[in-house]
């Protein structure tokens with residue numbers, strides 16, 4: 676129970692920080708949120724969600740020792756660099772619309788855009 680409570684507390688803090696940041700961005704943009712997020716999923720791990728309105732560069736540790744660099748900029752996301760052999764994921768380029776995805780098969784990494792016009796929560800298909 677105590678572990679569960681700590682996790683809930685952490686989640687609330689993270690959510691509050693993200694919400695505050697999001698509200699600031701919305702206010703700064705004059706109320707024009709795109710409401711989109713990027714979901715980074717490494718096979719066998721919990722997906723991590725990033726807000727596309729927050730520019731950032733994330734290093735993702737994939738399977739088999741592969742390392743990927745995911746860049747979020749201008750409401751878009753892409754796999755900018757990867758140590759995988761085929762680099763199909765890098766060549767996929769920028770993703771901006773809900774449902775678009777870049778897949779790195781060798782490293783088991785998927786980057787997907789969710790939200791936008793139809794903000795669907797709780798769907799993990």
Ligand SMILES: [Zn+2]
Nearest residue numbers: 759762764779
């Ligand atoms: Zn790849």
